[in-house]
Amino acid sequence: MVSHKCVEEVGYKSYLLPANARAPRSARKRRSIEKTISEDDNMCAIDLLATVAGHLSFESGSSIDKLIEDHRVVTQKSVKEEFLEEEKPLMPEALSGENPYQGSLSTSGFSSVINGKVENEADGFSYSGGSDACQVGSFSEDIKPDIDGDALVLDARANVVVSLGSSSRTEVPSIGNCDSHGVRDDVNLFSRDDDENFSGYIHPRVRKNSPRTVPRIGDRRIRKILASRHWKGGSRHADTKPWRNYYLHHQRSYPIKKRKNFDHISDSITDDYRLRTKMHRGSRKGQGASFVASNSHVKLRIKSFRVPELFIEIPETATVGSLKRMVMEAVSTLLSDGHRVGLMVHGKKVRDDNKTLHQTGISQDNTHLDSLDFSLEPSSDMPQLLTSHPSGHASGELLPVCQAANMDNVLESVHHDSALFPSDSLGKNNVTGDSKAMIPVALTELASRPPCRKLKRSEQQQQQAAQRRIRRPFSVAEVEALVQAVEKLGTGRWRDVKLCAFEDADHRTYVDLKDKWKTLVHTAKISPQQRRGEPVPQELLNRVLNAHGYWTQQQMQLQQPETQAQTTEALLLL
DNA sequence: CTTAGGG
DNA sequence: CCCTAAG
Secondary structure, eight states: OOGGGGOSOOOSSOOOOOTTOOOOSSOOOOOOTTSOOOOOOOOOSSHHHHHHHSOOOOOOOHHHHIIIIIOOBOOOOOTTHHHHSSOOOSSOGGGTTSOTTTOOOOGGGTHHHHHHHHHTGGGTBOOOOSTTOBEESOOOSOOOEEEETTEEEEOOOOSOOOOOOOOOOOOOOOOOOSSOOOOOOEEEEEEEOSSSOEEEEEEEEOOSSOOOSSOHHHHHHHHHHHHHIIIIIIHHSOOSSTTOOOOOOGGGOOOBOOOGGGGGGOSOHHHHHHHHHHHHHHTOOOOTTOOEETTTEEOEEEOOEEOSOOOBOOOTTSOHHHHHHHHHHHHHHHHHTTEEEEEEETTEEEOOTTSOHHHHTOSTTOSGGGGEEEEEEEOTTHHHHHHSOTTOOGGGGSOOOOOOSOHHHHHHHHHHHHHHSOTHHHHGGGTSTTGGGSEEEOOBOTTBOOOOOOOOHHHHHHHHTTBOOOOOOOOHHHHHHHHHHHHHHOSSOHHHHHHHHOTTOTTOOHHHHHHHHHHHHHHHHSOGGGOOSSOOOHHHHHHHHHHHHHHHHHHHHHHOHHHHHHHHHHHHHO
């Protein structure tokens, strides 16, 4: 209930100097605000497979659309048919009506899967299949279960390639214009893995001045704990309570902490893929019916990618775009969850990361390529994986999932790829003599999970430290709200600003707002050409500049009134 | 916990 | 966004 604080309208330039206006607690010099702030915290999407293979081409990403529009359900063959045949409600009913922070998901919807996992521990994996399982791409008939070690790979081929990424852009959150709080139409994203977690469950949340069951103060902490349970603990080691359900607020889709080593590949997924595609073509020499580039490059193609389960609930009034973003976020969330890539040749797992492809039997003239299987395995040793290859050496190429800056980038890349990749360039290949220009790569199964083991506390903490919130670019509406609040409250009361304008936007902390203001000021000072991301109306930027100038000056005066007096005295003495 | 700034 | 020093 903060609206009363901000009831009065603020004139364009008539900033109110609150009675409690105060000087900054410390008179630290604020320098280099102008310093460019890396706006694109981009991270590439699921480039990991591509990275492993060295080459990977993506084609049309229509899969995502299909997934969404058709909500096509593909029934997978499985070694555990009984699980697949069970009908599962699209959404757990237990969520509605409960305190979102404590809501528990009914296990009924997923028990089959979970049971499958538990009861077939030896298999080390579980299917999340079933009629409601979302799948990107489609499978052909030859889904052959293959067990090796702790990961099972489905040799399923499809005709659709999809590139996955993640979106950090979110729908306009509940922006209070200080004096009004609209009905919240927020979403929560649940994640679930094959064990007991939910991935990609998006649940609408409507709240308006409703009593908080959970003290706000505890919000973040609770969230963090839950999140960490899910992302670190829950997904990597067995929980003592197999059926525990986790709740994840939407902003808790923390990706793996980005490592500096990966920065270089994070800028533009689009360009990256385009580059590769072109390189492939350019370097190609017709070595007979070779499917290999001149320099003994092996071309690999991920033909499909299946997502275990993706539960999405979204208001009818939501836009298709937001749905897509949610799906993308959910999917990327899955991928980000500490999986690593496993490679199998002829059903045999290749563990030595330092082996060359050739040594492994993946070469231009080998015949094993059809039996090349990639898998996503849970990596209990993620921390090591992430940190022990600083120079990005051999095994360093086995990068974990990164995240794309925003949906636009991802979609754009998909689009470009499809353009660069005429459908015939692939589809016909299998028929013509040049058939192996592209090698169908077996599908990946996300849901594999080795026998769970408990992590030591130290490990948990290690993983805990690797959390990072997803990037959530401010929408224009949010900027508007922020500007208005700052005009009124000034630049030194972020907590109040938060309460005033972002009370219900749980994912915006006052630090976030402060940071955003920082970037806004910067943005306003640079030329429009240099700005990135969703363009902010110049009018807003002008207000930013004005408010910034005003409050900065205000602060100065509060800060050094005595200095001025002294100066005056000094002058008088002279 | 809040602020302010640097990373 | 994250991390931290400071208050």
